[in-house]
Amino acid sequence: MAGTPPSALDAWLDSRARVRRRRGLVRAATPPDSARPLLDLASNDYLGLSADPRLIDAAVGALRRHGAGARASRVVCGTTAAHADLEEQLCTLTGQPAALVFSSGYAANLGVLTALGGPGTLLVLDAHVHASLIDAARLSRSPVQAVPHNDIGAVRAALAGRAQPRAVVVVESIYSVLGDAADLPALAAVCAEHDALLLVDEAHGIGVAGHGRGAVYAAGLSGSPHVALTATLSKALGSQGGAVLGSAGLREHLVNTARTFIFDTGLAPASAAAAAQACRIVLAEPALAGRVLANAGVLAAGCGVLPAAGAVQSVPVHSAGTALELAAALHDAGVLVGCFRPPSVPDGVSRLRLTARADLTTADVRRAAALVADAIGVAAP
Numbered sequence: 001m002a003g004t005p006p007s008a009l010d011a012w013l014d015s016r017a018r019v020r021r022r023r024g025l026v027r028a029a030t031p032p033d034s035a036r037p038l039l040d041l042a043s044n045d046y047l048g049l050s051a052d053p054r055l056i057d058a059a060v061g062a063l064r065r066h067g068a069g070a071r072a073s074r075v076v077c078g079t080t081a082a083h084a085d086l087e088e089q090l091c092t093l094t095g096q097p098a099a100l101v102f103s104s105g106y107a108a109n110l111g112v113l114t115a116l117g118g119p120g121t122l123l124v125l126d127a128h129v130h131a132s133l134i135d136a137a138r139l140s141r142s143p144v145q146a147v148p149h150n151d152i153g154a155v156r157a158a159l160a161g162r163a164q165p166r167a168v169v170v171v172e173s174i175y176s177v178l179g180d181a182a183d184l185p186a187l188a189a190v191c192a193e194h195d196a197l198l199l200v201d202e203a204h205g206i207g208v209a210g211h212g213r214g215a216v217y218a219a220g221l222s223g224s225p226h227v228a229l230t231a232t233l234s235k236a237l238g239s240q241g242g243a244v245l246g247s248a249g250l251r252e253h254l255v256n257t258a259r260t261f262i263f264d265t266g267l268a269p270a271s272a273a274a275a276a277q278a279c280r281i282v283l284a285e286p287a288l289a290g291r292v293l294a295n296a297g298v299l300a301a302g303c304g305v306l307p308a309a310g311a312v313q314s315v316p317v318h319s320a321g322t323a324l325e326l327a328a329a330l331h332d333a334g335v336l337v338g339c340f341r342p343p344s345v346p347d348g349v350s351r352l353r354l355t356a357r358a359d360l361t362t363a364d365v366r367r368a369a370a371l372v373a374d375a376i377g378v379a380a381p
Helices: 008-023 053-066 081-094 105-116 131-139 152-160 184-193 248-257 269-284 287-303 320-332 362-379
Strands: 039-041 098-102 121-126 144-147 166-172 197-201 227-232 242-246 312-316 335-340 351-355
Touching: 039 351, 039 362, 053 081, 053 269, 081 098, 081 227, 081 242, 081 269, 098 105, 098 248, 105 131, 105 166, 105 197, 105 227, 105 242, 105 248, 121 131, 121 152, 144 152, 152 166, 152 184, 166 184, 184 197, 184 227, 242 248, 269 287, 287 312, 287 362, 320 335, 320 351, 320 362, 335 362, 351 362
Parallel strands: 039 335, 121 144, 121 166, 166 197, 197 227
Antiparallel strands: 098 242, 227 242, 312 351, 335 351
């Protein structure tokens, strides 16, 4: 109604919006212009499987067999043959004894840490872990200790000095923004020494590291009693959903205690079937992971940065505003890149985030790298 003063909530929302605009931190969720295709260096479709006809056929088949949705929580009637097959394929791919599929990677991380947490469990978090793991730690009712990034000595000290009977060390195998890797063998050894569980988020490792089987597998830690992992199905596997993988005892515990599993509608069967097919492809075609890493090397060299451990190559820039300007200029040149600004970046440094993909030609990658290098020539620190 005209002349009606804004509510306290509306006034607060408007003030927050002004702060975001002033700091160059405004984000948007809008569909792309389909009339102007761009070379995609922004998505997490590392293997190019999201549009693979084999995944689409698997999803369509599951749609016809099971319908468009799971219909209920998986502990009610939402578990289908597609979910069981996906969990089997994830175990085959990663070498883990058991798997439990959630509706998203975020839900998997929330589920496992809140189910394992509590006053008797110390959570030791690497400073650069994903927001979902930070949120999970906050919800877990556990004492939490953050340690400097990739500082194994700090992890050891936290475990040695704990008063709690249980501890979980939380890391990512390959970190999503900087693209660097955790020293999983050393971390696993420290956890075994202090009777702690190492929980590894493999969101950016599955499909890329270890010939596609993940960094935990590559480190020879599959099936270790002191190691479990989480994964998303929405990146290299080209689908949707998440999973926790580890011992049969862990799976049974989560089925009975993980609130994001018990009280959430199950993953859509079509997504489960597509992800299961992706697992088969990754296992049968390890060259896909090799192509990701080869293209990542071309991107890094062309942009003048050190090559990262996985698909993501990180190019730091002066400020959030500069990152926005560079991303817009590259968009106009026909290349879509990620634009990461605080609070999405753990070190507070704005950056362009370039994603290598297996389905890009070397010529396309070189052209994109040249465009990025030209754009950052003046703006890069």
